[in-house]
Amino acid sequence: MILALDHVHARYPGTERDALADVSLGVSPGELVAVLGPNGSGKTTLVRVALGTLAPTAGSVVVAGRGAGEWDRRALARVAAVVTQREEMTFPQRARESVMLGRYPHLPPFAAPRRADHQAVRDALEACDALGLADRWLETLSGGEQQRVRLARALAQEPQLLVLDEPTASLDVKHEMELFERVRALVDRRKLAAVVITHQVNLAARFADRVLLLSRGAPAGSGPAREVLTRETVERVFEWPIAIQAFDDRPQMIPLRRELPTDRS
Amino acid sequence: MKNAGLVALSVIALALAVILGPTSVPLGDLIHSPIVRDLRVPRALLGLLVGGALGVSGAGLQALVRNPLADPFLMGLSGGAGLGAVGAIALHLSGPWALPLAAFLGALAAMALVYRLGLVAGATLDPRILLLAGVVVGSFAAAISTAIVSLSEAEQLRNAMLWLWGGLSGASWTTVLVMLIYLPVPLVILVAAARPLDLMALGDEPASYLGADVARVRRRVYLAASMLTAAAVAVSGVIGFVGLIVPHIGRLIWGHRHRALIPVSFLGGGILLMLSDTLARTVVAPRELPVGIVTALIGVPAFAVLLRRWVGARA
Numbered sequence: 410m411i412l413a414l415d416h417v418h419a420r421y422p423g424t425e426r427d428a429l430a431d432v433s434l435g436v437s438p439g440e441l442v443a444v445l446g447p448n449g450s451g452k453t454t455l456v457r458v459a460l461g462t463l464a465p466t467a468g469s470v471v472v473a474g475r476g477a478g479e480w481d482r483r484a485l486a487r488v489a490a491v492v493t494q495r496e497e498m499t500f501p502q503r504a505r506e507s508v509m510l511g512r513y514p515h516l517p518p519f520a521a522p523r524r525a526d527h528q529a530v531r532d533a534l535e536a537c538d539a540l541g542l543a544d545r546w547l548e549t550l551s552g553g554e555q556q557r558v559r560l561a562r563a564l565a566q567e568p569q570l571l572v573l574d575e576p577t578a579s580l581d582v583k584h585e586m587e588l589f590e591r592v593r594a595l596v597d598r599r600k601l602a603a604v605v606i607t608h609q610v611n612l613a614a615r616f617a618d619r620v621l622l623l624s625r626g627a628p629a630g631s632g633p634a635r636e637v638l639t640r641e642t643v644e645r646v647f648e649w650p651i652a653i654q655a656f657d658d659r660p661q662m663i664p665l666r667r668e669l670p671t672d673r674s
Numbered sequence: 675m676k677n678a679g680l681v682a683l684s685v686i687a688l689a690l691a692v693i694l695g696p697t698s699v700p701l702g703d704l705i706h707s708p709i710v711r712d713l714r715v716p717r718a719l720l721g722l723l724v725g726g727a728l729g730v731s732g733a734g735l736q737a738l739v740r741n742p743l744a745d746p747f748l749m750g751l752s753g754g755a756g757l758g759a760v761g762a763i764a765l766h767l768s769g770p771w772a773l774p775l776a777a778f779l780g781a782l783a784a785m786a787l788v789y790r791l792g793l794v795a796g797a798t799l800d801p802r803i804l805l806l807a808g809v810v811v812g813s814f815a816a817a818i819s820t821a822i823v824s825l826s827e828a829e830q831l832r833n834a835m836l837w838l839w840g841g842l843s844g845a846s847w848t849t850v851l852v853m854l855i856y857l858p859v860p861l862v863i864l865v866a867a868a869r870p871l872d873l874m875a876l877g878d879e880p881a882s883y884l885g886a887d888v889a890r891v892r893r894r895v896y897l898a899a900s901m902l903t904a905a906a907v908a909v910s911g912v913i914g915f916v917g918l919i920v921p922h923i924g925r926l927i928w929g930h931r932h933r934a935l936i937p938v939s940f941l942g943g944g945i946l947l948m949l950s951d952t953l954a955r956t957v958v959a960p961r962e963l964p965v966g967i968v969t970a971l972i973g974v975p976a977f978a979v980l981l982r983r984w985v986g987a988r989a
Contacts (some may be wrong), residue, residue, distance in 0.1 A: 417876040462882050486885035493883065499740040499875040500930040510876070513869050521933070566884070 410471075411570045411602040412436040412459055412489075418469035419451075419458045427466070428454040430627040438569065439591060439600040443613030446623035448453030449648055452606045453494065455623070456574050459604070460491060486514035489570040490563035492556075494578065498548055504558045505543040508533055531580070533564040535590065553584030571595070571603045578608070587607065589616045613638065614638055614659045622646055635660050676927060684722070684941050687948040691718035694952050696959035717845035719953045723853040724842070724910045727860075727902040729943020731908070732917030733924065733935050734864050734899040737871040738892060740800040741847045746903035746917040749808035751816030754784025755774035755907040760819045764826050773906075774908040777981075780815070781904035787811050789896060841965035842910050843953050849909045856905050860898035867895050868932035875930065913966045915942050919973040926980045946973055 412435065419429040429451045436442050444452050457463035458470055461477035470477040473488045480488075490511070511533065512526040534540045539557040542550060550558065556576055563571055573592065577585040589605075593616050596603045607613050613620050614634035622630040622637050624646040630637035638660040640653045650665040692704065692714050699707045705781020731746040738744070791807035792799040810911050870886035878888045900902035906913070924938040957963065 457879075462879065462885060482882055482887050483885035486883060489883075491880075491883040494876075494882045496876045496880045497740060499737075499744070500925060502930055506929070506931075510873060510884055513873060516869070518866070518869075519933075 410435050410437050411473055412467075412604070414455075414459060415471075416468045417458055417465045417470060419454055419463055419465045421463070426626070428626050429458060429465075430625075431468075432620055432621075432623070432626075432628050433468075434459075434604075434631070435491045436570065436602045436604055438602050439596060440619070441596045441603045441605065441617050443617035443620045444606045444623065445608075445610055445620055446611055446629075449625075450623040450646075451626035452623060453504050453574055454626070456491060456493075456572055456604075456606065459572065460489060461485065483514045484567075486566055488568055489572065490566040490568035491572040492563050492574065492576055494574045496559075501546055501548060503543070504539065504545050504547060504550070504561075505530060505534070507547055507558055508543075508562045509616060511562040514566060528649060529565050529567065530561075533561040534558075536564055536595070537561040544606060553580050553587070556580065556584070560588070564595070569602060571601050572606075573603070574606045576605065576607065576655050577612075587611065593615070599601075610638065610643070610662045615657060638662065679775060679871075679942050680938060680945075684945050684948075687945045687952075688718050688722065691721060691952045694956055697956060704872065708825070712847075713845075716847045716850045717842050717951065718948055720842050720845040720853065720909065721852045721948040723850065723857060723863035724906045724913065725916055725943035725945070725947025727853075727857060727906045727943070728863055728913065728916040728919035728947070729939035730861060730936055731899040731902040731906070732943075733921035733939040734867070734871065734895045735917075736921055737874060737900070737932060738895050739805050740875060740877075741801070741805060742922065743918075744805065745914075746899065746906075746912060747912060748805070748812070749900070749903075750784040750788045750811035750815065751781045751808075751900060751903045752907060752912040753812030753819070754787075755781040755904065755912065756820075757815040757819045758783070760822050762957055764822050777911075778904050778908035781900070781907050784811050784815055784901040785904065787896075789900075790916075792896075799889070799896060801892075840961070841870055841913065841954060843962065853905060853909065857902070860901040861936075863894050863898035864902075865933075865936055867891050867898075871895065871932045872930065884965075910965075913947065915966070915969045915970060915973045919977045920946055923980055924976060926983075941976045 414432055414434040417429055417432045418427050420427050432455065434442065444455060446452050454463065458465050459472070459477060461480055464478050472480065472485065475548055508530045509522060509526070512522060512529060516522060516526065531540065534543055537560050539554070539561050542558060547555060547558065577588050580588065589612050589674040592603055592605065595601050605613070605617065617634065619632055620634050620637050621628060622642065629646045630642050638653065640651060643651055643662055650667055652663045652665060653660045654663060655661070690805040695714055697709055699710055704710050728746055735744045735746060735749060736742055742905060749953055755777040758776040758778070759773055762776030767776065788804065788807045788811050792804035796930060870881065873881035873884045873886040874888060874891065882888045920942040921935065921939045924935050924942055928934045928938050946969060951965050954963040954965045954968045
């Protein structure tokens with residue numbers, strides 16, 4: 410197992426409530442796990458705890474056999490890569506330069522990127538169908554293209570564990586499907602372990618081996634999609650009436666229409 | 675090619691600073707002239723070191739607070755240094771080192787205060803709060819300085835103000851030596867932080883997932899950049915624009931990788947200050963212009979030309 414969270418509790422300094430409460434999760438090579446839940450249910454906190462940037466208040470987090478907080482950050486970046494929800498573009502850079510940042514954990518101090526690093530950048534761009542974007546400025550790329558470059562940067566880290574935090578937010582159907590297909594292919598072919606945080610319940614159900622459903626920081630269900638994503642559970646967690654229909658033997662959620670309370674103003 | 679050009683340009687700037695001056699020294703007498711040996715050479719070298727320190731400090735701070743407008747003096751250091759200098763004069767401290775030392779201590783005190791304020795949000799320095807704290811502490815120190823000035827006899831404080839806006843006229847072999855001993859430590863810290871600084875342009879979280887120990891890098895870079903600026907203020911007063919513009923010129927030509935940008939900012943800052951000081955000494959000789967005016971007059975147009983070319987190339 411490459412990532413193992415065992416009964417983890419986590420709380421941000423100065424807050425009253427646990428951001429994560431009693432969450433367990435195991436991910437092995439060749440496995441894609443989706444983490445679902447409404448806004449504020451602790452999905453991004455789970456990423457922070459898993460990668461050791463937020464220490465759990467109770468429970469244990471183990472990445473590749475070592476406690477997440479015990480890793481040297483550079484060494485951890487060679488094992489686990491994260492595509493974060495947001496990043497800043499303080500200074501303009503080209504796609505190729507941005508992907509090269511993924512090689513930093515592998516570079517010896519003070520050394521320039523070596524031939525192998527340039528090759529790794531090329532390979533990563535190619536794997537994400539982004540080689541043609543290599544010399545473009547990041548800010549001139551569309552949302553879907555930027556995500557491909559950021560995924561390429563994560564691959565350039567040559568990780569065993571890939572974590573994506575809402576990678577398809579603001580992407581259209583084509584780019585959304587492409588991204589999920591690409592991640593699924595990486596998991597199957599390269600035996601990567603992947604954790605995808607997403608709001609796309611239906612895509613999670615179709616692409617993931619297992620799902621973890623979070624509600625206010627606590628697990629509301631964990632396991633194969635067809636066991637976790639039942640009508641009762643999903644309605645309770647997302648606080649909206651839904652119907653579930655099977656497609657490809659996977660549960661698919663259809664939100665129902667509901668009249669809002671009449672506006673009397 | 676561009677690296678060789680930069681080195682050549684620094685040699686030219688150094689040569690001009692040694693050859694040109696209000697007193698004309700024949701080329702053949704350069705080596706034997708006491709004016710050259712005791713005044714021009716140390717002054718040129720001090721220009722190189724101070725300009726370099728300011729350039730590197732600016733490059734580090736811009737990456738640190740993720741703000742291209744950051745400048746060593748925006749972080750409250752000049753205000754602190756000014757207060758130190760004015761305080762020393764008001765207290766009638768004398769001796770050749772009283773003023774620089776007081777300015778240095780003032781800058782360090784401002785730095786400590788800004789640093790402490792930057793930590794209010796928690797254990798890691800928040801770049802936005804750091805920037806705000808810098809501006810606030812700087813204004814506060816300037817207010818106290820002005821209060822002291824307005825309550826004192828103007829004549830004795832004229833020195834402090836002039837010195838503060840001064841330039842390199844205090845150069846001597848001793849100041850050069852002091853800088854040569856002092857500078858390597860903060861410079862090495864910044865060079866060692868080059869890679870994490872590249873990563874931190876993406877934001878704290880992405881940077882830490884790419885292997886940067888963000889909190890530690892931020893502390894070190896802030897302290898090192900402040901040490902550089904404090905030393906620069908102590909020996910030459912507040913020389914603006916170098917720390918703001920030189921890193922940007924470096925970014926336009928060399929890109930945003932700090933492994934190249936930090937040495938480039940050092941040489942670029944040195945070149946700009948040496949050239950500016952040569953002009954400041956010669957154009958209205960025997961009087962001198964404040965060198966900060968010249969750095970602005972040279973630096974801003976150069977920057978504008980590059981900016982146009984660069985924006986044009988990217989469109």
